[in-house]
Amino acid sequence: MTLAGHLATIDRLRLDPFPEAPVRSGPCDSGPGFHVAELITSEDFWDDDGSRRELAEEQWEAEREALAQLLAGRWGEPQVFGLGSLLTRGFQGEHIPDPWDRLCNAVPDVHLWRVDGRWIVLGVAYGDKEMPLQLLAAVTTVDPP
Incomplete structure (x- = not known):
């Protein structure tokens, strides 16, 4: 997908109503107060010596930064919010609401904008090395915990 396609997805998510119960529709998970969309997904890295993944990480970060620059043109500079403390708090038994629970389990930090009562969130999910x-892009009315 292109940057224009990513922007269109984010614009659609901003307008879509939130469902009353969690639902998955294609590359998008939604639930009460949130949507999380997979904008692009790489190949897996099971047979990689680390070089393909390193290149992919650079590409995905560059894609996020390019998209963040376009969104900054609309809404100003983003807040950068680390999610490591949320992950730790979740491991310690604290309830972390969605979409933040899902995000903190794979995304180390996010770019955030507050627009019309909703948070717009961009992040790169790393998961395990393979x-x-x-x-990912998320739109939510749930404040970061």
């Missing part, structure tokens, strides 16, 4: 990378 798993695909994902560029």
Whole structure:
């Protein structure tokens, strides 16, 4: 997908109503107060010596930064929010609401904008070293915990 396609997806998510119960529709998970969309997903890295993954990480980060620059043109510079403390708090038994629970389990940090009462979130999900990378976009009314 192109940057224009990513912007269109984010714009659609901003307008889509939130369902009352969790649902998956294609590359998008939604639930009360949130949508999380997989904008792009890499191949997996099971047979990689690390070089393909390293290149993919650079590409996915560059894609996020390019998209963040376009969104900054609309809404100003993003807040950068580390999710490591949320992951730790979740491991310690604290309830972390969606979509933040899902995000903190794979995304180390996100770019955030607050627009019209909703958070717009961009992040790169790394997962395990063999798993695909994902560029994720989320729209939520749930404040970061």
